[in-house]
Amino acid sequence: MPSPATYRLRLPGPTAVPEAVRQAMARPVVSHRGREFTAILGRVEELIKPVLGTRHPVLFFASSGTGMMEAALVNILAPGERVLVATHGQFGERFAAIALALGAQVDLLEIPWGRAVDAAEVERRVDAARYRAVAIVHNESSTGVVSDLAAIGAVLRDRPTLLVADSVSGLAGMEMRQDEWGVDVVVSASQKALMCPPGLGLASVSEKAWKVADRANGLPRFYWDFRKAMAAAQKPETPFTPPVSLVAGLCEALEMIHREGLPNVFARHRRLSAALRAGCAAIGLRPYGQANALSSTVVALEVPEGLDGGEIVRGLDERHGTVIAGSRNKLAGKVIRIGTMGHVAAGDILTDLMHLEETLRELGRPVAAGTGVAAAAAVLQ
Numbered sequence: 001m002p003s004p005a006t007y008r009l010r011l012p013g014p015t016a017v018p019e020a021v022r023q024a025m026a027r028p029v030v031s032h033r034g035r036e037f038t039a040i041l042g043r044v045e046e047l048i049k050p051v052l053g054t055r056h057p058v059l060f061f062a063s064s065g066t067g068m069m070e071a072a073l074v075n076i077l078a079p080g081e082r083v084l085v086a087t088h089g090q091f092g093e094r095f096a097a098i099a100l101a102l103g104a105q106v107d108l109l110e111i112p113w114g115r116a117v118d119a120a121e122v123e124r125r126v127d128a129a130r131y132r133a134v135a136i137v138h139n140e141s142s143t144g145v146v147s148d149l150a151a152i153g154a155v156l157r158d159r160p161t162l163l164v165a166d167s168v169s170g171l172a173g174m175e176m177r178q179d180e181w182g183v184d185v186v187v188s189a190s191q192k193a194l195m196c197p198p199g200l201g202l203a204s205v206s207e208k209a210w211k212v213a214d215r216a217n218g219l220p221r222f223y224w225d226f227r228k229a230m231a232a233a234q235k236p237e238t239p240f241t242p243p244v245s246l247v248a249g250l251c252e253a254l255e256m257i258h259r260e261g262l263p264n265v266f267a268r269h270r271r272l273s274a275a276l277r278a279g280c281a282a283i284g285l286r287p288y289g290q291a292n293a294l295s296s297t298v299v300a301l302e303v304p305e306g307l308d309g310g311e312i313v314r315g316l317d318e319r320h321g322t323v324i325a326g327s328r329n330k331l332a333g334k335v336i337r338i339g340t341m342g343h344v345a346a347g348d349i350l351t352d353l354m355h356l357e358e359t360l361r362e363l364g365r366p367v368a369a370g371t372g373v374a375a376a377a378a379v380l381q
C-alpha cells in the first residue's frame with residue numbers, strides 16, 4: 001500500500017486526504033435516516049455555506065464532479081432550450097458535451113485555451129440570443145486559469161439567464177461568493193480542495209435557479225432531480241442513500257478549514273501556488289495561461305522545447321513517488337499540472353521542486369540543485 005512517505009499525491013484532484021479525515025471516515029457506518037447522520041449532514045451544510053458564500057440549501061449526491069455538472073444542466077433546462085457554454089479548456093468542453101447529450105441547443109463561447117472568460121464577451125452573446133443559462137468553469141483545471149464569476153454574474157443578474165458554475169477544483173481553495181456574485185448554481189465535488197476521497201458531489205441553488213428547476217416542463221430526470229433533493233434537504237437528508245462515510249469525512253475536512261480560518265485557507269493557496277510557480281520558472285518551467293488569471297489551486301506549466309511532459313510526469317512518479325498530472329488533450333506533452341489545493345503545506349512545494357529539479361537533470365537539463373527550491377523559498381519567507 002502506498003504511504004504518504006513513498007507516494008505523494010500531487011494531482012489537481014484527487015488530492016491527499018488528511019489523517020483526521022481518514023479517521024472520520026473509518027467510523028462505523030450509521031443509518032442514513034437516523035438522527036446521527038442527520039446531525040452530521042446538518043453540520044456539513046452549516047459549515048459549507050460560508051465556503052460557498054450562500055444562504056441557500058446545499059444538495060448532496062453520491063457522484064463525481066461530472067455527475068454534478070450534468071445534474072446542474074438537467075435541472076434547469078427544458079427540451080430545446082438554449083445554453084451558452086464557455087470552452088476554454090477540457091472541462092468547459094465537457095460541459096458542452098453534457099448539454100449536447102441532454103438535447104439542449106448549445107452555443108459555444110469559444111475562448112483560446114489558457115485564457116479566462118471575458119465578461120464583456122458574455123454580455124455581447126447574451127444580448128444577441130435568448131439563453132436559459134450560461135455554463136462556465138470557475139477554475140479550469142486543464143489550463144490553471146480562473147474566470148471572474150463576479151463580473152459574469154453582474155452581467156446576468158438582471159437577466160432571465162442563469163449562471164451555472166463548475167467550481168469542482170476551485171471551491172474551498174479560492175474565494176466563492178455565490179450569493180453576492182449572483183451565481184445561480186454552483187457544483188463541486190469532494191476530491192479537490194475539500195480534501196476528501198472522490199465520490200461526494202454537491203450543488204447549491206439560488207432562488208432564481210430554483211424557480212427554473214421546479215418547472216413542470218423541464219427535462220426528464222430522476223436521480224438528479226433537485227426537487228427530490230430539496231425536499232429531503234429540509235430534514236436534512238438525501239433522497240437516496242448517500243455515501244455516509246464520505247459525508248463524515250467532509251464534516252471533518254470542513255471543521256479543519258474553519259479552524260484554520262477561511263481567509264487563511266485562501267491566502268495559503270495563493271502563497272503556495274505563487275511559490276511553486278516562482279520555483280518552476282527558475283528551473284525553466286514557465287507558467288501556462290493568462291498571467292492575471294492564474295489559479296491558486298492548480299499550477300499549469302509549459303514544458304520547455306525539446307522535452308515531453310509525459311517524461312517529466314513519469315520521472316517524478318518512478319523515481320520519487322511524486323504523482324503529478326500531464327494533459328490528456330490538445331496540451332498533451334506540452335503542459336504539466338500540479339495540484340496546490342487542499343491539504344498542502346510549504347514543505348510539499350519545496351519537495352515538489354527538489355524532485356522536479358532532479359527529474360529535469362535526469363532528462364539532460366542543466367538545472368543546478370536548489371535553484372527552484374531557493375526561488376520558492378524566497379516567496380515563502
Ligand SMILES: *Cc1c(COP(=O)(O)O)cnc(C)c1O
Nearest residue numbers: 013064065066091139141168169
Ligand atoms: C475534477 C474536475 C471535475 C470533475 O471530474 P470528475 O472526474 O467527474 O470528478 C469537473 N470540473 C473540473 C473543473 C474539475 O477540475
